[in-house]
Amino acid sequence: MSLSRSLDLPALDRVDTLAQELALLQDKGKRRIAILGSRHVPVVAIHLVELIARSLAQEGHTLLTSGSQGVNAAVIRGVLAVDRERLTVLLPQSLDRQVPEIRDQLDQVLHLIEKPEHDDLPLPIASSLCNQEIINRCDQLICLAFHDSETLLASCRNAEDMGKVVSLLFFD
Numbered sequence: 001m002s003l004s005r006s007l008d009l010p011a012l013d014r015v016d017t018l019a020q021e022l023a024l025l026q027d028k029g030k031r032r033i034a035i036l037g038s039r040h041v042p043v044v045a046i047h048l049v050e051l052i053a054r055s056l057a058q059e060g061h062t063l064l065t066s067g068s069q070g071v072n073a074a075v076i077r078g079v080l081a082v083d084r085e086r087l088t089v090l091l092p093q094s095l096d097r098q099v100p101e102i103r104d105q106l107d108q109v110l111h112l113i114e115k116p117e118h119d120d121l122p123l124p125i126a127s128s129l130c131n132q133e134i135i136n137r138c139d140q141l142i143c144l145a146f147h148d149s150e151t152l153l154a155s156c157r158n159a160e161d162m163g164k165v166v167s168l169l170f171f172d
Helices: 012-026 043-058 071-080 100-106 123-137 150-161
Strands: 032-037 062-065 087-090 111-113 140-145 165-170
Touching: 032 043, 032 071, 032 123, 032 150, 043 062, 043 071, 043 140, 062 071, 062 123, 071 087, 071 100, 087 123, 123 150, 140 150, 150 165
Parallel strands: 032 062, 032 140, 062 087, 087 111, 140 165
Antiparallel strands: none
């Protein structure tokens, strides 16, 4: 019988990172927390994401996300229900490139950053650049993905390389 990886001791080169993560969890200060995730998620998960986003905003944290359906839309709904000032949404492309279902929601966002200079890029590349900018602006990343969500998993690896606290949750 083998222990799961989560119970294994961290590698020696990760001890400083573990200490940083523990200190951040104990810190009662307000943080900039990015929440990113898949567009296609189970309905139950959407409700959980909204609840998490709402709770973090109520605690006074600022949340950052992108502007797509699924996880990101749930984050937007959750924070808008509490305080519009606590939300920043970075779009991978211009607002008019977003699906109509999300545009009405984005109209309510006070801190909306568009990237029209990325309109000619394929969406996966624009999304990757957008995720990197979101990670640059945050203290902590919460990511909800599937094991084959390549863009999101790459974003998590980049965030870890930058020394950010990363919580990666899988749907599958």
